[in-house]
Each structure stands twice: as structure tokens, then as C-alpha cells.
Amino acid sequence: SDPAKLDKLNSLVWPALADEVNELIKSSSTDIVIVEAAILIKAGWEYMCHEIWASIVPPEEAVKRISERNNLTPEQAKQRIDAQPPNKNYVEAANVVFCTLWPEDFTRSQVDKAWNLLKNRLP
Template identity: 30%
Template structure:
């Protein structure tokens, strides 16, 4: 079984992801894979430098993510070029990792942790979709505190993503992460039990 986990910026998705892993889920982290496919020596990084120039590299040959991010932020044409290079490689690597896990344990619950699960079309490739939800005001407060942003900057980042209330329409399970950790953990345990029941046909 493949369960897709998504949320919004500052929704606490990483915390929820760790809770599922502690219960036995096998994690495939899209952000981690996205870093892997553009490491020095990869075709992904070669293609990025061919399109965006070698000045997106640090002195040690690693990708300078901040510089690349500044290059594409607010420029849909440049972002589309970046996504066309990175996204297919991420999808292929995630599929490969998932195949390896399920070949080793056909009954495993593979958790795809993907920020843009819905926007990127990957929601169609998972068996269930789990959304980590918080009210927008909680996102705003957390983002300002965590990243040292002004309210305007934080809201711009939140508004650049699909609203969480819109993502709810795609979700089989919603975890409300606006309370304390115990409340979140209780919800995660309930969803985990439901996933195990679905897997066994209970």
C-alpha cells in the first residue's frame, strides 16, 4: 500500500511523518529524493547548470539552493524549466524506492511524504491521501516564528500554495495538527490502524 502524506507550509507535516514511521510506515521523502537527484555528478545537476548557468553551484560543486530559488521565485517560466528537470527524476526515483520496499515486504505501508502531492499530480499514484491540516492563522504564526518572516512575507509564501481547505477535497484522512502533540498522535494512531485494516481487508 502507498499512502501519500501532504500538507502546507508550516503545517507540521514532518512531525506527523515521523509519527507514522515510529508506528511502522516505510518512508519515501520527496524532499530528500529531490536533493539526491541533483547531487554532484548526477544528470539532474548537469541539466540544471546547462539551463541556469554554473553560477548556481557552490565552490564545492553542490547546488546553491538559495541562489536557484531566487532565480525562479515569482518567475513561472523559470520555475517550469526547473520542475521539468527535477520532477520526472523525483517521480522515477520514488517509484524505484517504493518498488524495492514492496519487493522486500509486500505488506509494507509505504508513506510518500510529498509537499506538492496534489499539485504535482502524484495523488493519482497513491492508494490513500492523508492531509496534515491547520488553520491559516496557525500557519502564519508558525512561519513567522520559525523563519523570522514578516506577516506579509509569510502570507505570500502561504498564498503561493494551494489552500489547505482546498486540499481537503482530495484527502481520505485529515489530521488536525493545530492542537498539542498528544492530540496529533492520537489521530495518527487512528489513521494508522485504518491503513492496517485496509491493507488486510478488515
């Protein structure tokens, strides 16, 4: 709940995490490495990725899901959502955007399509 303390913690932890992620990427023997990082945009790690795929949900739905999952009041959940970058930031930074409100079969087809397009762009 204290932004200054959070910034201090992030300034200590995020560089170490970035180093670890970069090492994992460099040591990988695969053509594609997927980095799942909710903090990717906020931490400024876009430089580590060729593409960014984002999954968004309306804030009201996020509050509902966090309240249910973490047994929080709606007010507590809203504070957590408000502490995160808005969906607009993710959409602007992303090459591919998904919405978790889509039906599962549609989401699967969109993921498959994006995955195949990515593989076709590889040398």
C-alpha cells in the same frame, strides 16, 4: 517570486523526483510505504498512492509559524503561503485529514486510529 520560472523549474525537477519515489516504492520490501511530499497534490502524484493523508493548519497560523521559523516578515510568509494550494485542495484529495492545532494526545489517537484502519484494510 516568478511563477513562470517556478513552473519551469518544477517541470524539470518533479518528473525526476517522481521516478525516484516510484523506484523506492517498487524496491521496498514492506507492506506500507510512506511518501512524505508537500508537493504531492500540486505535482499530480496522487496516482502513486493508495491513500493520501494530509495535515492542515489555518493560513493565519501558517504565516505565524513560517515567520517565526524562517525569520520572515508576515508579508513574506503570507506570500509563501499564498503560493501554495489552499487547504481545501488537500482536504478534497485526502483520505485522512489532521489539523496541527489539535492537542498532541488527540492527534496521536487520531493517527493511531487511521493507522490501524489502514492495516485492517491490507490483504
